[in-house]
Amino acid sequence: MYPDYMMKSIQMVEKTRPKRLELAKKQGKQVFPAMSESERQAVLDNFHPDFKKDARREVRVGVNKGESLTTEVADLLESYSRVDPVIFDLNNPDHETDVLVIGAGSAGMAAAITAGINGSNVLLATKLRLGDSNSMMAQGGIQAADQKDDSPVLHYLDVMGGGHFENKPDLVKALVNDGPIAIKWLEELGVMFDKNEDGSMMVKPGGGTCRSRMHSTRDYTGAGICRVLRDEVYNMPDKIKYLEFTSIIELILDEKGQAVGAIGYHLETKQYMVIKASSIIIATGGFGRLHVRGFETTNHYGATADGLVIAYRAGANLMFMDSVQYHPTGAVFPEQILGFLCTEKIRSMGAQPVNHDGDLFVYPLEPRDIEAAAFIRECAERGKGVKTPTGKVGIWLDSPLIDLINGEGATQKYLPAMLRQYKRFDIDVIKYPMLVYPTLHYQNGGVEVDDKGETKIPGLYVAGEAVGGIHGRNRLMGNSQLDLIVFGRRSGYWASERAKKGVQFGKLTMQHVYDYEKKVAKLKIPRKKIAPIILPDYIPDHVKIKQKTTEYFGTLF
Amino acid sequence: MSEEQKMVKAFIMGEAYDVPEGSTIIMAMEYAGFQMKRGVGCREGFCGACATVYREKGDYKLKGGLACQTVVTDGMTLAQIPFVPAEKPIYDIKELTPDIDTIKTLFPTIFRCVACNTCTKACPQEIKVMDYVQALKRGDIGRAADLSFDCIRCGLCALRCPSEIVQYNAATLAQRLYGRYLNKKSPELEERIVEVENGKYEKELDELVEMPREEQSKRYYAREIKLK
Ligand SMILES: Cc1cc2nc3c(=O)[nH]c(=O)nc-3n(C[C@H](O)[C@H](O)[C@H](O)COP(=O)(O)OP(=O)(O)OC[C@H]3O[C@@H](n4cnc5c(N)ncnc54)[C@H](O)[C@@H]3O)c2cc1C
Ligand code: SF4
Ligand code: SF4
Ligand code: FES
Numbered sequence: 018m019y020p021d022y023m024m025k026s027i028q029m030v031e032k033t034r035p036k037r038l039e040l041a042k043k044q045g046k047q048v049f050p051a052m053s054e055s056e057r058q059a060v061l062d063n064f065h066p067d068f069k070k071d072a073r074r075e076v077r078v079g080v081n082k083g084e085s086l087t088t089e090v091a092d093l094l095e096s097y098s099r100v101d102p103v104i105f106d107l108n109n110p111d112h113e114t115d116v117l118v119i120g121a122g123s124a125g126m127a128a129a130i131t132a133g134i135n136g137s138n139v140l141l142a143t144k145l146r147l148g149d150s151n152s153m154m155a156q157g158g159i160q161a162a163d164q165k166d167d168s169p170v171l172h173y174l175d176v177m178g179g180g181h182f183e184n185k186p187d188l189v190k191a192l193v194n195d196g197p198i199a200i201k202w203l204e205e206l207g208v209m210f211d212k213n214e215d216g217s218m219m220v221k222p223g224g225g226t227c228r229s230r231m232h233s234t235r236d237y238t239g240a241g242i243c244r245v246l247r248d249e250v251y252n253m254p255d256k257i258k259y260l261e262f263t264s265i266i267e268l269i270l271d272e273k274g275q276a277v278g279a280i281g282y283h284l285e286t287k288q289y290m291v292i293k294a295s296s297i298i299i300a301t302g303g304f305g306r307l308h309v310r311g312f313e314t315t316n317h318y319g320a321t322a323d324g325l326v327i328a329y330r331a332g333a334n335l336m337f338m339d340s341v342q343y344h345p346t347g348a349v350f351p352e353q354i355l356g357f358l359c360t361e362k363i364r365s366m367g368a369q370p371v372n373h374d375g376d377l378f379v380y381p382l383e384p385r386d387i388e389a390a391a392f393i394r395e396c397a398e399r400g401k402g403v404k405t406p407t408g409k410v411g412i413w414l415d416s417p418l419i420d421l422i423n424g425e426g427a428t429q430k431y432l433p434a435m436l437r438q439y440k441r442f443d444i445d446v447i448k449y450p451m452l453v454y455p456t457l458h459y460q461n462g463g464v465e466v467d468d469k470g471e472t473k474i475p476g477l478y479v480a481g482e483a484v485g486g487i488h489g490r491n492r493l494m495g496n497s498q499l500d501l502i503v504f505g506r507r508s509g510y511w512a513s514e515r516a517k518k519g520v521q522f523g524k525l526t527m528q529h530v531y532d533y534e535k536k537v538a539k540l541k542i543p544r545k546k547i548a549p550i551i552l553p554d555y556i557p558d559h560v561k562i563k564q565k566t567t568e569y570f571g572t573l574f
Numbered sequence: 575m576s577e578e579q580k581m582v583k584a585f586i587m588g589e590a591y592d593v594p595e596g597s598t599i600i601m602a603m604e605y606a607g608f609q610m611k612r613g614v615g616c617r618e619g620f621c622g623a624c625a626t627v628y629r630e631k632g633d634y635k636l637k638g639g640l641a642c643q644t645v646v647t648d649g650m651t652l653a654q655i656p657f658v659p660a661e662k663p664i665y666d667i668k669e670l671t672p673d674i675d676t677i678k679t680l681f682p683t684i685f686r687c688v689a690c691n692t693c694t695k696a697c698p699q700e701i702k703v704m705d706y707v708q709a710l711k712r713g714d715i716g717r718a719a720d721l722s723f724d725c726i727r728c729g730l731c732a733l734r735c736p737s738e739i740v741q742y743n744a745a746t747l748a749q750r751l752y753g754r755y756l757n758k759k760s761p762e763l764e765e766r767i768v769e770v771e772n773g774k775y776e777k778e779l780d781e782l783v784e785m786p787r788e789e790q791s792k793r794y795y796a797r798e799i800k801l802k
Contacts, residue, residue: 054791054795145611145614145615145623146615146621146623148621149615149616149621149623153615153616153620153621154616154618154620154621162766163760163762163763163766163767164762165762166800168775169770169775169779170775170778170779170782171797173779173782174782174790174793174794174797175794177782177790177794178791178794178795182787182790182791182794186782186783186784187783189783190779190780190782190783193779194770194775194776194779195770197763197766197767197770198767198770198771200763201763201764201767204753204754204757204763205668205754206667206750206753206754207667207749207750207751207752207753207754208753209719209723209749209752209753209757210753210757212757212758212760215758216757216758216759216760216761217760217761217762218760218762218763220802221802222801222802226801227797227798227799227800227801228800228801228802229801229802234723235723235724237620237723237724239620240620240726244727244746244749245746245749245750245753248746248747248750249667251662251664252664252665252666252667254664262611262612284611285611285612315618317615317616317617317618317621318610318614318615318616318617319615352596353596353597353598353601353645354618357618358618433724434619434620434724437619437699437700437724438618438619441643552609552610552611554609555601555604556604556605556607556608556609557604557605560605560606560607563607564607
């Protein structure tokens with residue numbers, strides 16, 4: 018429960034609630050004016066963490082050398098390989114396959130299934146278990162323009178506007194045009210979308226959308242999709258072999274510069290393996306566990322940007338890796354759920370962000386970067402945040418409005434995960450608001466691909482959160498879940514087609530790793546700086562001193 | 575955690591460690607020095623990787639919970655479950671019928687349920703597990719899919735079941751059958767797909783792809799916002 022002093026602020030929230038409820042009930046009217054283009058720019062420049070001093074720095078090695086990237090990403094890229102590649106016998110691979118898929122979130126599994134159906138043999142290697150991923154955790158929804166008053170054209174405008182018109186247009190076109198087909202593909206696999214009585218999709222708006230086009234499976238949308246894909250992977254043993262607890266730590270190229278394999282590492286048996294493949298799809302997801310600028314994160318345990326590191330070393334180009342998505346509503350109280358996501362669907366269903374005094378200060382559904390920056394402004398500049406007992410600060414998200422607007426039982430029915438999360442810590446969010454603050458959520462940028470999902474390196478494909486370009490510098494809610502399926506399927510298909518045509522392999526080599534390491538060494542970076550880091554390290558310093566591992570950045574196995 | 579942090583004693587697989595009060599089981603294990611690989615995934619209650627069994631001081635009951643969601647209490651003894659051995663039948667969803675015959679063929683063990691309710695008591699998601707098993711026995715796929723919807727496949731129910739049933743695998747089948755066959759189809763979706771496949775939006779999208787940024791921006795800010 019909330020301590021007394023916080024309850025005092027809640028009383029003020031309760032006082033303003035009836036008025037705000039009235040506003041919300043006025044159909045079609047915004048409860049707070051949305052920002053103009055110049056207002057948006059001002060709040061971003063002054064309050065978004067990306068624009069703070071030291072948030073970015075020039076990367077000194079690799080394809081993007083000289084470009085300004087998120088500091089933690091630049092630090093990660095300026096690193097050595099986990100092992101000296103000389104120890105591997107590339108001529109005797111432990112596995113040979115048509116398509117190697119790296120990472121079993123929804124993008125990787127959609128790719129594997131598609132390649133398998135297209136007739137290829139697939140090897141799916143993943144860090145933890147199948148489905149242990151950000152995909153499984155998505156709550157709010159998946160966008161697609163399938164409503165009568167909507168169209169892929171409007172969806173296109175929303176995606177571009179959200180991304181500040183910097184997105185790669187051909188990727189956005191693929192995303193929105195394939196959207197409805199992706200939904201149908203999922204439904205035919207058995208995803209249980211929320212429906213109205215007549216079978217029409219129950220859709221909600223999302224931050225930055227001009228129509229209601231957010232499809233959901235309660236507030237377990239990611240799980241609703243990911244667990245179905247996983248079940249399908251289990252059902253295709255003849256086509257898809259999977260390796261769990263296996264992290265890919267490096268790519269293998271051939272003399273012609275094609276991507277032709279990878280080095281895997283089993284986390285439990287500590288064995289390395291050489292994998293040879295005609296095509297490779299990186300679907301390793303995002304980077305939340307880098308804790309950029311010290312932020313808490315919503316991401317799963319293995320979200321450490323491994324795919325970026327190995328692709329970059331192999332010569333792939335990165336896009337928009339100077340931008341980070343902070344989700345406006347991460348939990349700040351109680352301490353045990355610090356940084357956990359409070360889905361945007363809570364605002365889609367009518368909950369409003371209000372300050373210490375119970376006043377609205379922003380349109381509840383601005384694009385994410387704007388909304389997050391507005392929360393930070395309210396706390397930092399205006400001092401209207403609410404302090405927690407451990408000194409953190411937050412904004413109230415007035416969840417009791419949900420039942421008042423949508424009818425009693427709505428929270429229970431459509432936000433069961435949320436309700437359960439808080440109930441575990443004795444807070445009833447139907448009665449009391451939740452305290453939130455921006456949390457590190459999504460990697461807006463990533464590896465550049467074309468509309469087949471292929472990178473500039475022949476045979477190397479990327480799908481899912483590891484891709485850069487689709488969302489520009491700011492993704493809207495629900496468009497990631499959609500891109501996983503659209504580009505998971507596209508990359509799976511084209512990777513499989515490439516394998517079917519037959520690849521002329523040159524001699525396998527890891528020269529790119531040696532070359533890269535030489536450049537890193539020139540910068541006098543200490544040898545102990547290795548990547549990919551595989552898993553974050555949450556062991557406290559006083560224990561690490563005894564484990565003799567204090568100097569390592571990331572996991573040491 | 576601050577300096578004057580209060581500590582509690584946790585017995586991790588029988589060994590005593592002092593860990594900060596208020597820690598979840600995962601936080602406590604990491605504080606003690608365990609580098610987790612098994613038994614952890616999302617860390618937020620969505621993946622089911624972290625099933626844990628524990629006993630609390632002065633309580634004879636063996637309890638189950640999620641390590642990322644359960645707070646350690648003073649004197650708690652605990653062990654994580656790295657993996658739950660379970661059978662999972664292979665099937666082609668396109669060739670099934672959403673009825674009791676499918677359940678009989680693929681999950682015959684379901685019919686061994688003795689309605690003891692142990693699974694329901696074991697479920698950290700507070701799902702009425704026994705009720706969805708009973709619904710499956712009756713061939714009521716819709717009810718089974720609905721009741722089991724929030725299942726995260728942690729495996730705790732199956733571990734406690736005296737009849738050796740793997741409830742959650744049957745639940746996944748029910749959900750997929752419902753999604754594919756029983757959930758009413760959306761007419762708008764079908765229509766839109768026909769339009770897309772006939773290339774209805776190609777031209778306008780291609781124009782947008784080529785359009786200069788300023789013009790796009792103008793169209794964006796001028797677009798009408800119509801929310802349901
Ligand atoms: C809490 C939360 C809520 C969200 N809600 C929404 C939402 O409502 N709507 C929406 O559209 N988006 C949402 N998102 C974003 C979206 O879910 C993710 O961007 C998306 O799931 C990423 O999918 P992916 O398949 O690319 O990566 P992931 O699902 O993260 O999968 C990556 C996989 O690769 C594995 N891996 C990583 N490195 C390696 C390696 N070196 N070797 C082998 N395997 C590796 C990982 O273990 C993991 O299994 C949410 C994200 C989070 C975290
Ligand atoms: S039904 Fe079983 S597997 Fe699913 S969450 Fe409950 S106990 Fe875990
Ligand atoms: S524990 Fe097994 S036997 Fe008992 S009610 Fe649950 S499914 Fe039936
Ligand atoms: S770690 Fe995913 S449910 Fe606990």
